[in-house]
Amino acid sequence: MTSETIRVRFPPSPTGYLHVGGARTALFNWLLARQRSGVLVLRIEDTDRDRSSEAHTRAILDGMTWLGLDWDEGPFFQSDGVERHRAAALRLLDDGRAYHDFSDPGELREEAARRGVGHPSAIAREWADATGVDAARERAAAGEPHAIRLRIPAGETAWDDAVHGRMSFANRDLDDFVILRSDGSPIYNLAVVCDDAEQRITHVIRGDDHLSNTPKQILLYEALGWPVPTFGHVPMILGPDGKRLSKRHGATAVADYEAHGILPDAMVNFLALLGWNPGDEREVMDRAELIEAFSMDRVQKKSAVFDTDKLEWLNGRYVAGLPLAALVPSALDRLEARGLGPDRWDPEAPGPEDEGFGALLQLLQSRARTIEDLAEQAEPFLVAEPELEAAATRKHWARDPAATAEGLRALWAALDAGSWEEEPLEVRLRACAEERGVGAGKVIHPLRVALTGRTRSPGIFEVLAWLGRDRAERRVRRALSILEEPDVFLS
Numbered sequence: 001m002t003s004e005t006i007r008v009r010f011p012p013s014p015t016g017y018l019h020v021g022g023a024r025t026a027l028f029n030w031l032l033a034r035q036r037s038g039v040l041v042l043r044i045e046d047t048d049r050d051r052s053s054e055a056h057t058r059a060i061l062d063g064m065t066w067l068g069l070d071w072d073e074g075p076f077f078q079s080d081g082v083e084r085h086r087a088a089a090l091r092l093l094d095d096g097r098a099y100h101d102f103s104d105p106g107e108l109r110e111e112a113a114r115r116g117v118g119h120p121s122a123i124a125r126e127w128a129d130a131t132g133v134d135a136a137r138e139r140a141a142a143g144e145p146h147a148i149r150l151r152i153p154a155g156e157t158a159w160d161d162a163v164h165g166r167m168s169f170a171n172r173d174l175d176d177f178v179i180l181r182s183d184g185s186p187i188y189n190l191a192v193v194c195d196d197a198e199q200r201i202t203h204v205i206r207g208d209d210h211l212s213n214t215p216k217q218i219l220l221y222e223a224l225g226w227p228v229p230t231f232g233h234v235p236m237i238l239g240p241d242g243k244r245l246s247k248r249h250g251a252t253a254v255a256d257y258e259a260h261g262i263l264p265d266a267m268v269n270f271l272a273l274l275g276w277n278p279g280d281e282r283e284v285m286d287r288a289e290l291i292e293a294f295s296m297d298r299v300q301k302k303s304a305v306f307d308t309d310k311l312e313w314l315n316g317r318y319v320a321g322l323p324l325a326a327l328v329p330s331a332l333d334r335l336e337a338r339g340l341g342p343d344r345w346d347p348e349a350p351g352p353e354d355e356g357f358g359a360l361l362q363l364l365q366s367r368a369r370t371i372e373d374l375a376e377q378a379e380p381f382l383v384a385e386p387e388l389e390a391a392a393t394r395k396h397w398a399r400d401p402a403a404t405a406e407g408l409r410a411l412w413a414a415l416d417a418g419s420w421e422e423e424p425l426e427v428r429l430r431a432c433a434e435e436r437g438v439g440a441g442k443v444i445h446p447l448r449v450a451l452t453g454r455t456r457s458p459g460i461f462e463v464l465a466w467l468g469r470d471r472a473e474r475r476v477r478r479a480l481s482i483l484e485e486p487d488v489f490l491s
Contacts, residue, residue, distance in 0.1 A: 006038030007202045010064075010071070011078075011192070014044055015051040017253040018063030020306065021207060021237050021245065024271045028234055029205050030069045031272065031294040041199050042074035047082070047191055063254040067264050068287070076199070078191055085186035085194045088224060089148050089179050097223040098179060099128040100136040101147045121149060121176035148180040150219065157215040162205070162232030162296040169215040177216055189213055193220040196229060205232045205296070208303075232296050235275040235303045245306050257311075261334060261370030263322075266315040275304040284317050316369040324358050327374075331361055334375035335382070346384040348471055360466060363458050377457075381466065385478060386453035395455060396445045397483060404446050405483040410436065411443050412476050420469045422461040429461075450479035 010026040012018065018026075033040040042064070046052040061075065092098035101124045108120040117123060128136060128149075140146055152175070158168035179190040186194075192213075196204065211233050221228045239249035246252065257267060269285055277300070278285065278293040285293070322330070332352055350356030360381055361374065368374035380386035397404050414432035418424050433440045444460050451472060457463055464472055 004202065006033065006036045007041065007200050008033050008038060008205055009041040009043055009196065009199065009201050010069075011043040011045045011195075012060050013048065014046050014053060014056040014060060015048055016056055017059045017255060019252045020254060020257075020271065021252075022060075023063065023067060023069075023254050023267075024237060024274055025206055025234065026064060026069050027067070027268060027271050028276070028294075028299070031291055032203065032205060032296065033072070034291045035294050038202075039072045040070075041076070041201065042071035043076045043078060043195060043199070044074075045078045045188075045191070047078050047185070047188075049079070059253075059255060063258075066258055067254065067268055069268075073199070076195070078195060081191070081195055081198065082186060084198065085191045086180060086184065088194050089186065089190060092150065092179070092223055093148060095223070096133075096151070098148050098150050099125065099133075099176075100131075100140055101128060101149050101178070102131075102136070102139060102144060103127060119175045124149060125151065125176055145182045147178045147182045149176045150179050150216075150223065152176050152219065157218050159214065159218060159228070159231055162203070162230055163234060163299045164301055167211075167214070171215075171219075174215060174219075179220070189216045190220060193217050193224070193226070197221070197224070197226040201229050203230045203232065205234065208233045208236050232299070234299055235301060237274055238303045238305050240305060240307070242305075249306065259372075261330075261372030261374070262311065262315050263318045263371070266311070266318040269318075270311045270314050274306065275300050284314065312369040319368050319371065319374060320366045322365065324362065327361050327365060328352070328358055330371045331374055331378060334371050335378065338375055338379060340375075340379055340382060344383055346382060346471075348384070349382045356466070363462055363466060367458065380452045380454060381463075386451075386475070388449065388453040388482075389455065392449045392453060392455045396449050397479075401483045405480050407436065407438075407443055408446055408450060408476060408480060408483070411447060412473070415464070416469070416473070420465065422465050425464050426461045446479075447476070451475050 008029040010022075010029050012022050012026075030040055032038065044057055044060070046057070057075075064071070089098065093100070101121075103124055105120075108123050111123045112118075112120040115123070131139075136146075152171050154171060156168050156170050157174075158166065161167045177189070178187055180186055214231050214233070218228055237245045239245050241249075254267070258264075265286065268287065269283075269290070272285070272290050272294070273283065276294070276298055278289075279298055282289070282293075319327075345351070350360070360378055364374055364377045368377060411429065411432050414428045415425060418428055429443065430440050433443045436443070445455070448454065448457055448460055448463070451457070451460075451463055451467060467475070
């Protein structure tokens, strides 16, 4: 390749949403373009008119935007270039590098099977040569249906892959493949080559599933006299079971992860490490660090495994580092999606504009792996009466409701007997536990259930301080009333 500006492309098909495999491919192209001051072209490959939709196109663009993968040119639509694709096929006919195929596909297969020929196109070429170029043109001009096939030359097709190194295919193993169908529509490989050449693409970075297309596309570049770009095939993404990532492994569309509360910076960081590494032990890397470190020679050859636990761990690191100005609107969106509107929000709790709401989020953010998780943890603090988890009441209340109620009364009397700050609250709680001859956990756990309805929460003294004396008292009194009728509430 020359020293010209590097030009890469991301060409999704609008027959579905932006999935993580496509997003990872887009990211690798984006990183390469940004690192080398190049150009990223976005091309929508919409020639499958029956399955393509504007809704899917919008979802792809929205997914790219959410991830922060900006493009420099486009979006272009492959369907706009159909006449240009047809013209290329006709030029190959004129140059003798392609031929008309008037045969019926079923008839070809039957004849190939009868003769024991591996590629049915061998029969198509034989019949085309027997017909003659002039006769074939006359039949085509008369409107007789036909396809156009590329004439595969002898020898081999090879390239230096940016990931796999030297790759080669024996041309005898390739079919004289159709480049223009009998209805006049171009096949994928022809359309891609024409568009990549038109858009001056210098590097084609895509998934390993395209490896079998590459020799066909190189043959088309060479037949058309166009420069062959550098190819690089990145590893596939597998599920934990070692099979190709699919819906059976859970969410695969980028929008699903956005809805789950994954942050775009975390998703970009995670996707970058699927099949690539920076050459050191770093796992948390911002965009600037990824751009600086990215190189195709560190892309792995083996498939990458999509580990949801690692994604959520990594996302938790980003949630923990979010500034309050970003944390508040994100959490409010998720709380609203969970149905926590004005009718359920405790009027005694700090409102979204209050300092106390931000303080609650900061109290929880180091414990949350996703924004959804953060909202789920925040909800019990913001409603008048938190829902009691059955597992929590069974574990810490139901064994002996009367003794639990007695302990809560004694504990509340101790807590209520002084100032309402974390340190003195802790001193009084521990003194109460000592007086009762039990460990602090024996009084903390039933209290936590009373205050939050859960078995887990931030530190109990932080919870007490944030709730305030009055709200904490109401929750303890509610717990006591429940414990007085255990057969009803703890069954």
